[in-house]
Amino acid sequence: MSSHFSPTADRFVPDSRQAWLRLVVAVLIAAVGAVGMWSVVVVMPVVQAEFAATRGAVSLAATAIFFGFGLGGVIMGKITDRVGIIPAMAISIALLSASYVLAGLSTALWQFIAISFLMGLGASATFAPLMAEASHWFERYRGLAVTIVASGNYIAGTFWPPLVNWGTQAHGWRATHFAIAVVCGVLMTILLLVLRQIMGGAAAHDHSNAPAPRVDLNLSTNTLTVLLCIASIACCVAMSMPQVHIVSYCGDLGYGPARGAEMLSLMMAFGIVSRIGSGFIADRFGGMVTLMIGSVAQAVALFFYLFFTSLPSLYLISAMFGLFQGGIVPSYAIIVRETMPANEAATRVGIVIFASVIGMSFGGWVSGVIFDLTGSYAAAFANGFAWNLLNIVIVLMLLMRKRQQLVPA
Missing domain, CATH: 1.20.1250.20 (MFS general substrate transporter like domains)
Known part of the structure; x- marks a missing residue:
């Protein structure tokens, strides 16, 4: 077996073929999981009509997602630094799937808004923590790797809205939310297991071989x-x-x-x-x-x-x-x-x-x-x-x- 595929951290080589394989899987996870940032924009009009709410009131769901996404980046980032990206992403998948099920079951607008915060929290691991993790896999191409992972969010913004809109028009927004829960849960779990296999056991949260900082600004x-x-x-x-x-x-x-x-x-x-x-x-x-x-x-x-x-x-x-x-x-x-x-x-x-x-x-x-x-x-x-x-x-x-x-x- 090639050293590039060794599960031990001390044999991992930055910028290697294994690093690029990790990156491909990571951007796929990001493209699926970032649905949490885009679906609410599509369903806002029908949710507003169903709950007889104002546009301003239903827009709070988007605000809740933003704050969940931002705060989740810090929480999931801390988990990633402590125990690795795999456990952090597993928590993210569970939160994301659960939030879409709960959103589909919501009976009042305040419930939908509160659950939207959970949705943002679930999507958060697909952005900041995943960008930081990808930066450890590369040295020469670190910038390119980070921006490719970050593009997963925009890729999601390209293909998810038409799918959510089609599902909402054909089957209703509640059924669409249930479907998203299943699709995200299954696809992201499979991709995460693949990423874990590529990264290996201990290597999945060992950053000892990650390239050291190369710029000193003389600031804490x-x-x-x-x-x-x-x-x-x-x-x-x-x-x-x-x-x-x-x-x-x-x-x-x-x-x-x-x-x-x-x-x-x-x-x-x-x-x-x-x-x-x-x-x-x-x-x-x-x-x-x-x-x-x-x-x-x-x-x-x-x-x-x-x-x-x-x-x-x-x-x-x-x-x-x-x-x-x-x-x-x-x-x-x-x-x-x-x-x-x-x-x-x-x-x-x-x-x-x-x-x-x-x-x-x-x-x-x-x-x-x-x-x-x-x-x-x-x-x-x-x-x-x-x-x-x-x-x-x-x-x-x-x-x-x-x-x-x-x-x-």
């Missing part, structure tokens, strides 16, 4: 985590403005919500391209440079939204926005691995990703408040641009510290 891990959290909140407040409000914005401009939905799909599609592309950039120049490029480019796209409102220009800017922002969030995971020890990477990545979720939630809400106060999205776009500048300042400061550290060497 806690200080750096706080700075990355502030930067993450700032960039995601900016990022949320087009993603949350582009459909409403197109409606206000007289183009109709369908055009806005198409622009949102365009962002997602180009976001996948952006995520993979940013991995190549990160492997060449590092996570901080990749983050700076993405942040500056996102600011440029937001700036364009302020001045161009014709239909063709909005399609073009939305495509640009997707192409520019897709690699931003995975860059934080890469920076954590470049600067912090492997045995706490999943926890730290989870904390920073939670901060990004807070930024997305706050940004989507505050943009709506600004619109209500001003009657226009112009000030909301300007607000997003200002938050984006804060992100650039923090990343620039970290880059300057990195340069200072490298000069004496």
Whole structure:
């Protein structure tokens, strides 16, 4: 048997064929499990009608999923650091399947909203902890590996919504939720058993052979985590403005919500391209440079939204926005691995990703408040641009510290 397939941790080789096999299975798990982030958007109208609720009330289900997803990233990250990704993912599968069964059985909107938090918690292990775990398997291609795993979320956003919509139209949203529970439970369990076989027993949670940090910023891990959290909140407040409000914005401009939905799909599609592309950039120049490029480019796209409102220009800017922002969030995971020890990477990545979720939630809400106060999205776009500048300042400061550290060497 080849050494690449040995179950012992000391014989595992980063960037090996075994590492790539692990990565393929990991992205498949992410693509299935990330349904928890997308299904609620599809069923919101029918759930709203059934419970005779307002749009604002039923939207709380999406907010609950975001917070469950963010908090779960920290909890599952801690479990991953302690006992490995396999037990963390097993808990995730159980939570995800149970939440879809319970959602299908809910008899009141408050129950559906509460269960949505559990749904986000279940989906959480497929993002931050899985990105951190994949970073241990690679050294030369670490950036590419992290962004490929992160793309699983966007892949799920591509194929799950049409399936959920078809199921809802044909069999109702409750039956669809039961079906998702079964499909996720079975497929993810099979994939997890395959991943466990590839990783081996003890190797599944032994990070002793993971590559060491290669960037020293002369900052404590806690200080750096706080700075990355502030930067993450700032960039995601900016990022949320087009993603949350582009459909409403197109409606206000007289183009109709369908055009806005198409622009949102365009962002997602180009976001996948952006995520993979940013991995190549990160492997060449590092996570901080990749983050700076993405942040500056996102600011440029937001700036364009302020001045161009014709239909063709909005399609073009939305495509640009997707192409520019897709690699931003995975860059934080890469920076954590470049600067912090492997045995706490999943926890730290989870904390920073939670901060990004807070930024997305706050940004989507505050943009709506600004619109209500001003009657226009112009000030909301300007607000997003200002938050984006804060992100650039923090990343620039970290880059300057990195340069200072490298000069004496």
